Amino acid sequence: MSATSQRIVLASRPTGAVTPDNFRLETVPVPEPAEGQVLVRVHYLSLDPYMKGRMIESRSYAQPHPIGDTMIGGTVGVVEKSRNPKFMAGDTVAGVLGWQEYGLSDGRGLVKVDSSQVPMSAYLGVLGMPGVTAWYGLNRICEPKAGETVLVSAASGAVGSVVGQLAKMAGCRAVGIAGGPEKCGYVVDELGFDACIDHRLHPDLKSMARAVREVAPAGVDCLFENVGGICLDGTLACMNPFGRIALCGLIAGYDGEAIPIHNTRMLLVMRLKLQGFIVGEHMDAWPAALKELGAGVAGGRIKYRETIATGLASAPEAFIGLLRGRNFGKQLVKLV
Amino acid sequence: MSATSQRIVLASRPTGAVTPDNFRLETVPVPEPAEGQVLVRVHYLSLDPYMKGRMIESRSYAQPHPIGDTMIGGTVGVVEKSRNPKFMAGDTVAGVLGWQEYGLSDGRGLVKVDSSQVPMSAYLGVLGMPGVTAWYGLNRICEPKAGETVLVSAASGAVGSVVGQLAKMAGCRAVGIAGGPEKCGYVVDELGFDACIDHRLHPDLKSMARAVREVAPAGVDCLFENVGGICLDGTLACMNPFGRIALCGLIAGYDGEAIPIHNTRMLLVMRLKLQGFIVGEHMDAWPAALKELGAGVAGGRIKYRETIATGLASAPEAFIGLLRGRNFGKQLVKLV
Numbered sequence: 001m002s003a004t005s006q007r008i009v010l011a012s013r014p015t016g017a018v019t020p021d022n023f024r025l026e027t028v029p030v031p032e033p034a035e036g037q038v039l040v041r042v043h044y045l046s047l048d049p050y051m052k053g054r055m056i057e058s059r060s061y062a063q064p065h066p067i068g069d070t071m072i073g074g075t076v077g078v079v080e081k082s083r084n085p086k087f088m089a090g091d092t093v094a095g096v097l098g099w100q101e102y103g104l105s106d107g108r109g110l111v112k113v114d115s116s117q118v119p120m121s122a123y124l125g126v127l128g129m130p131g132v133t134a135w136y137g138l139n140r141i142c143e144p145k146a147g148e149t150v151l152v153s154a155a156s157g158a159v160g161s162v163v164g165q166l167a168k169m170a171g172c173r174a175v176g177i178a179g180g181p182e183k184c185g186y187v188v189d190e191l192g193f194d195a196c197i198d199h200r201l202h203p204d205l206k207s208m209a210r211a212v213r214e215v216a217p218a219g220v221d222c223l224f225e226n227v228g229g230i231c232l233d234g235t236l237a238c239m240n241p242f243g244r245i246a247l248c249g250l251i252a253g254y255d256g257e258a259i260p261i262h263n264t265r266m267l268l269v270m271r272l273k274l275q276g277f278i279v280g281e282h283m284d285a286w287p288a289a290l291k292e293l294g295a296g297v298a299g300g301r302i303k304y305r306e307t308i309a310t311g312l313a314s315a316p317e318a319f320i321g322l323l324r325g326r327n328f329g330k331q332l333v334k335l336v
Numbered sequence: 337m338s339a340t341s342q343r344i345v346l347a348s349r350p351t352g353a354v355t356p357d358n359f360r361l362e363t364v365p366v367p368e369p370a371e372g373q374v375l376v377r378v379h380y381l382s383l384d385p386y387m388k389g390r391m392i393e394s395r396s397y398a399q400p401h402p403i404g405d406t407m408i409g410g411t412v413g414v415v416e417k418s419r420n421p422k423f424m425a426g427d428t429v430a431g432v433l434g435w436q437e438y439g440l441s442d443g444r445g446l447v448k449v450d451s452s453q454v455p456m457s458a459y460l461g462v463l464g465m466p467g468v469t470a471w472y473g474l475n476r477i478c479e480p481k482a483g484e485t486v487l488v489s490a491a492s493g494a495v496g497s498v499v500g501q502l503a504k505m506a507g508c509r510a511v512g513i514a515g516g517p518e519k520c521g522y523v524v525d526e527l528g529f530d531a532c533i534d535h536r537l538h539p540d541l542k543s544m545a546r547a548v549r550e551v552a553p554a555g556v557d558c559l560f561e562n563v564g565g566i567c568l569d570g571t572l573a574c575m576n577p578f579g580r581i582a583l584c585g586l587i588a589g590y591d592g593e594a595i596p597i598h599n600t601r602m603l604l605v606m607r608l609k610l611q612g613f614i615v616g617e618h619m620d621a622w623p624a625a626l627k628e629l630g631a632g633v634a635g636g637r638i639k640y641r642e643t644i645a646t647g648l649a650s651a652p653e654a655f656i657g658l659l660r661g662r663n664f665g666k667q668l669v670k671l672v
Contacts, residue, residue: 053605228600232600247603247604248604249604250600250601250604253600253601258598259600259601260596260597260598260600261596261597261600262594262596264564264568264586264589264595264596264597265586265589265595267583267610267612268583268584268585268586268612269389269612270612271611271612271613271614271617272610272611272612273609273610273611273612274603274608274609274610274611275607275608275609275610276603276604276605276606276607276608276609277607278607281607
């Protein structure tokens, strides 16, 4: 065990795109747990689009992240020292310890996970927040029925990939939107989606709407939206009456780009329901979601893919890459 | 009883704003009811924004109205001759007999109404489709709780006026948007809203958002949207977390104007629910709605106002006026 711990703090707020100088790497002594606390060595750090929202100061669902504080982030790791009776040294634990090599926890929000059947990194993806996000938005907002068409944007990502696979398991036609032929090929060939649109080939609304119509000839009943912009607007043009839209993310606008909705009329004319959500506000859904997701992963019916950066210092670039769509599946940073 | 009946048919489809030459007045013989049919003399014709959607050929929730057919429209009148055992000559009946002086019905969609306590015209407004629309959108989509703020656009209209009064009865702060000082004064002074924004004073998004913030200092929890455009977009900027939006109409875009939503992010960030609806698809709600609305009208707690044009020939101009916001309260045409 090294005597020092690296961490990455928020150095400044981005005014547009995130840049490396918005972060600062610091080296501090490894902290000692007080009574009731646990010291965790972080093995994997999760990078997620929501972090961008916390870095800026606009009106958002959470307080902006304080300048100088360790960046927030989901983590999985191993208990190094415990002064909390609920945890023992050697326990594998998932939690939100942030962008650092060692983190202290009083045990709240820290969950023991079983890494004997699945790699611990899965608890940051398919069996963690992204997986439960997919499950919640699909089952609690979209409520797809067998035979319906489900479209998901960012389909190769940590959330989107699970949405489509769950939709297939529910007897739906699953259609994705992803960036580039490699991701689209993966979505169809590996994940079993029925079709995938490469959004790079459809940079305008009309072209995107036409592409959606081609892959969803019976119209779209459920839209799981991670991207916004032309993805959302183009799909709106193809929604069926009483369609449901789970609004999970708007990554197309994360650098402040305008992401207007032009097909406003469709919301009324097709009597659509659109609902924004954050999975952390629906903790009651987690047990049911994790049970189904765990069974799907264990049975090989739910596949997932990870992009792993190595070393804490690589986190800022990996995060910027995630916001640009450079990752392929769940973006992680491996620290150990 | 005159031997001829006037009717107004759709002469051509509007390409933008509706114009008088989209309509044609025809004189035909008064029809004779066949076995099972009822001949109704129409006393009042209802004019409603949805009719614009039926005149054009865009993708909408209903088939476009056929050229040459009598314009669709809700009516209330008196049975003149009946060959249907469910109706007697002299019965006052509400139905959808269209823009004509005499209409035939096989009894389906025809409802006997009691005009002894309220004028029969009320069954086209507060006790008809507009009133039930208000009740449904507010109670089934917005679900306001006492103490919350409810905002409704087109607040002096047939739907909006009922929304605000029901919101007050539910213990909410009711805020309206209407066009001009006269309508705003009526909304506050007569209908009892807490405040009303004159949208003519706020032609841009920023100004409208500021105006909403002023009248809804605690934020908006429920939006009942009849207008769209800047009304919707400006209010979006002021929505509270978990706000609900009942999307009932988009009259700002009825002539084909672009009505984009710019505050897309608020839908996600505030975890809003937005739902489009058409009250005719929720017939199960009508009895409960009419019971509550009837009690409110009878008890004087729900007020309403009508703008009445006289004579069938005045219907096209009255309809064009409605689309321009020239009416004040429920727009009717009096035929008898």
